[in-house]
Amino acid sequence: MAYHSIEEILQYCKIRNKKFYEAVLEDDMEERKVDREESMKQMYVMWDAMLLASTSYDGSVKSASRLVGGQGAAMEEYRKKGNTLCGDYLNQVIGQALEMGESNACMKRIVAAPTAGACGVLPAVLIPLFRSGQAGHRQIVKSLFVAAGIGQVIASRAFIAGAAGGCQAEIGAASSMAAGALTALKGGSNEQIAHAAAMALKALLGLVCDPVAGLVEVPCVKRNVIGAVNAMTSADMALAGIASAIPADQVFDAMREVGEKMHPSLRETGEGGLAATKEGIRITRTLAR
Amino acid sequence: MNIFDILGPVMVGPSSSHTAGAVRIGLVTKKLLGSVPVKADITLSGSFSATGIGHGTDRALVAGLLGMRPDNICIPESFDHAEKAGMAFAFTHENIRGAHPNTALLEVWDNAGRTISVQASSLGGGRIMINKLDGVEINVTAERPALIVHNVDQPGHVAEVTSMLAHKSVNIATLNLYRDKRGGYAVMVIETDQNIPSSSLDWLKRVEGIIKVTCLNLGEEE
Numbered sequence: 260m261a262y263h264s265i266e267e268i269l270q271y272c273k274i275r276n277k278k279f280y281e282a283v284l285e286d287d288m289e290e291r292k293v294d295r296e297e298s299m300k301q302m303y304v305m306w307d308a309m310l311l312a313s314t315s316y317d318g319s320v321k322s323a324s325r326l327v328g329g330q331g332a333a334m335e336e337y338r339k340k341g342n343t344l345c346g347d348y349l350n351q352v353i354g355q356a357l358e359m360g361e362s363n364a365c366m367k368r369i370v371a372a373p374t375a376g377a378c379g380v381l382p383a384v385l386i387p388l389f390r391s392g393q394a395g396h397r398q399i400v401k402s403l404f405v406a407a408g409i410g411q412v413i414a415s416r417a418f419i420a421g422a423a424g425g426c427q428a429e430i431g432a433a434s435s436m437a438a439g440a441l442t443a444l445k446g447g448s449n450e451q452i453a454h455a456a457a458m459a460l461k462a463l464l465g466l467v468c469d470p471v472a473g474l475v476e477v478p479c480v481k482r483n484v485i486g487a488v489n490a491m492t493s494a495d496m497a498l499a500g501i502a503s504a505i506p507a508d509q510v511f512d513a514m515r516e517v518g519e520k521m522h523p524s525l526r527e528t529g530e531g532g533l534a535a536t537k538e539g540i541r542i543t544r545t546l547a548r
Numbered sequence: 549m550n551i552f553d554i555l556g557p558v559m560v561g562p563s564s565s566h567t568a569g570a571v572r573i574g575l576v577t578k579k580l581l582g583s584v585p586v587k588a589d590i591t592l593s594g595s596f597s598a599t600g601i602g603h604g605t606d607r608a609l610v611a612g613l614l615g616m617r618p619d620n621i622c623i624p625e626s627f628d629h630a631e632k633a634g635m636a637f638a639f640t641h642e643n644i645r646g647a648h649p650n651t652a653l654l655e656v657w658d659n660a661g662r663t664i665s666v667q668a669s670s671l672g673g674g675r676i677m678i679n680k681l682d683g684v685e686i687n688v689t690a691e692r693p694a695l696i697v698h699n700v701d702q703p704g705h706v707a708e709v710t711s712m713l714a715h716k717s718v719n720i721a722t723l724n725l726y727r728d729k730r731g732g733y734a735v736m737v738i739e740t741d742q743n744i745p746s747s748s749l750d751w752l753k754r755v756e757g758i759i760k761v762t763c764l765n766l767g768e769e770e
Contacts, residue, residue, distance in 0.1 A: 261549060287551050301552060308558040308619075322562075324602055363561030366604050366624040373554050374673070375564045381555075403555060410554035419554070420672050422565075436555075473599035475562040529599065546602065 262286060263415050265453045265507040268408060272449050279439070279449045280401040283408030302400045302407075308370045309382040310389075312362055313355065322364040324546055326476045331358030348387060349488065356383035356487045360480030373410045373419040373432050376475045379483030380433035381406060384441055384490050394444050405443040406436035409456045409507075416508065417515035421468030421527040424518025426479075430486040431463035431514065435507075437490035442497050455490075455497035457507035462489050464510075465517055467525035469532025472543040478533055557674055559618040565650055566596065566603035569670030571623060574612020576678060576690045577654045577666045580762050585656035588613055588637040594649040596670075597641040609652060610637055618674060647679070664762060681762060684726055686737045690764060692721055693740045697752065698760035701727045701734040708755060709736060718742045733759075743767075 262268050262282075271282045287298045318332025331354050337343065338350035345353065359379030363369045369378040385402070388394040394402075410419065413432045418424040438459035442452045463486070471477040503510070524531030533539050559568040578584060590609055592600050600606060604624060611626035614633055622629060630637060644651055648669035655665045667680035678688050681696055688694045695713075699705045706725065713720060719741040727734035743765040752761045 261551075283551060290550050302555070305552070305555055305558065323604070366560055366562060366567070366607075368558060368560050368619055368621050370556060370558050371564050371568075371674070372556070375559065375561050375568070378561070404551070407551035407555040411549065411551055414549060414554060422672065472602060473595070474602045 261290065261411050261415060262408060263412065265409070265412055265456065268412070269449055269453060279408065279443055279452050280404040283404040283411075286408075287404075299400060302403050303396070305370050305372075306385075306396065306400050306403060308368070310386065312359060312367065312369050313382060313386050315367060316358040316362055317365075318358075320361075320365050322361070322474075322476055323366075324472065324474055324476060324542075326471070326474065326542065327361050327364045327480050329361075330480070331355075331361055348391070349491070351387040351390075352383050352487050352491065353484050355386050356380065356483040357480060359383065360483040364474070364476045364480060372406070373414065373436070374421070374429045376421065376479045377429040377433035377483065377486060379480070380430065380437050380486040380490065381440065383483065383487035384437045388444065398444055402440035402444045405452060406440040409439045410436045412508070413460075413511050413514070416511040418518060423526065424514065425521045425526055426466040426468040426482060427460070427463050427514055428518055429468070430482045431460050431466055433483075434463055434486040434490045434493070435460040437487065438493040438497070441490060441494035445494065445498055447494070447498050451497040451500075453507045454501070454503045455494045457503035457505060457510045458496055458501075459490050459493035460507075460510050460514060461503065461505065462493065464514060467521060467532050468527040469525055469534045470527065470529055471534050471539045472546050473527070473529030473534070477539075477542075553673065557618060559674065560621060560623045563603045564674045565670045565672045566600060566605045567608045567623070568618040568674040569650065569672070569676050570596070570600075570605045570608035570652065571612040571616060571618040571620075572674060572676045572690070573652055573666075573668040573670065574609040574654070575615065575617065576612075576668065576676065576764060577656055577664075578613050578615055579764050580666060580681065581656050581658055581662070581664055583658050584615060584633055585613055585635055586659050587657040588635065589640070589655040590637060591640050591642050591644065591653040593642060593644040593647050593651040593653065596650050596652055597643070605652075606639055609654070610635075613637075613654070613656065648677070651679070682760075684735045686724070686735075688737065688739055688764070693743050693766055694764040695738045695740065695744050696762040697736045697738075697758060699734050699736070700757040700759065701729075701731050702757055705734070705755075705757060706736060709738070709752065712748050712752065713738070713740065713744070716745055716748055718744055
């Protein structure tokens with residue numbers, strides 16, 4: 260039986276003296292009738308696919324529409340020069356998010372987390388931690404259970420599709436999942452994980468889904484960057500002991516309400532927002548020819 | 549919904565509905581036909597028609613018909629693979645009335661001349677629904693094995709099919725019956741918990757009054 264609230268997960272952990280990831284892992288064991296090793300192995304497959312997607316990035320490739328491609332490579336070149344505003348580490352995160360979003364747009368293999376459009380957020384925050392030696396495979400796999408548990412609750416209380424609830428349901432959900440995963444990785448408490456997840460989604464509440472020409476390219480690729488960076492700031496706040504005034508479950512409920520009130524033109528129809536700008540319409544018409 | 553529906557699937561981009569879902573529609577159609585088709589006429593409807601090309605929906609459908617899964621990195625080059633496999637295909641754009649926004653209609657032929665028509669929609673997150681088979685509404689999700697039997701509307705056919713399944717220890721999850729008119733053309737759509745052995749399909753095909761047997765078993769791709 261899947262979790263319907265973060266509160267349930269916290270209670271499960273409190274009663275049994277468990278960590279957040281264990282609550283999700285044990286639920287998966289029950290749900291799919293597998294043992295602990297098998298469940299961990301399946302999550303490792305996901306992590307491995309993320310790493311492989313990152314190493315197979317090709318900055319010389321453009322998407323079929325030619326709207327995206329090469330931005331991740333440009334970011335990496337800029338980072339290597341030093342003297343960046345955000346600093347070396349954050350520039351790696353930005354670069355990873357762009358690369359993964361571009362790879363998705365270029366029909367490369369990625370891991371939907373929770374969706375293909377938001378596939379860059381989790382790898383963007385996890386891969387630099389891994390490559391800099393701050394986290395190992397096993398720790399990261401555990402943190403992915405935290406992310407999946409948060410995502411599952413969001414899917415159950417609200418939605419994880421742009422067509423249903425706007426970009427907040429994709430990048431917002433991914434950011435919330437990533438914030439929880441990062442907090443777990445850095446040794447945060449179960450409550451801090453919940454606060455991080457809540458704060459991350461709060462910051463992206465109301466984000467609309469307005470892809471130019473209906474393609475998962477503009478602004479989707481760059482929104483992966485804000486999802487990743489927002490996850491880091493939310494996790495750091497939670498780890499500093501800052502609490503979310505609104506509990507995570509209620510934030511998810513608010514996301515649902517906002518998504519339901521969102522005009523259909525702003526829910527992945529390619530009819531409103533950036534898609535309906537003069538330039539957005541021009542691009543759409545050019546592609547149609 | 550298990551956690552790997554949230555963190556996953558591993559797939560070729562860019563869209564779980566327009567790419568991964570489209571691959572699955574092609575794959576299920578191939579399974580229903582029983583082999584890689586030699587010819588495929590594909591109609592793209594609604595959003596599949598409007599933004600499908602930019603999402604690689606056309607290449608994804610062809611990839612599925614060739615037996616590729618949603619994580620196969622050859623999906624973008626599926627047209628070339630189709631040529632090598634000797635599969636002819638053509639696309640038309642036409643809005644199918646009353647259909648889900650992400651819908652495709654596939655008419656496929658195998659080398660023995662057998663043909664089926666599949667109308668399916670992509671529901672999001674890679675999940676799909678087979679709405680119609682040979683024009684008859686069946687609405688199966690392809691998450692369970694399914695057996696679709698066309699027969700003459702006369703007494704006994706349901707009993708024959710269900711006792712065959714019982715004999716093979718295949719449990720029935722859902723069963724739906726349709727017919728055009730009394731004594732006319734009837735269809736039974738059965739979703740099961742276990743795969744249906746091919747030997748029983750061969751037997752069914754020989755039963756008097758049974759016109760066509762189509763089966764979807766899971767985990768048999770490639």
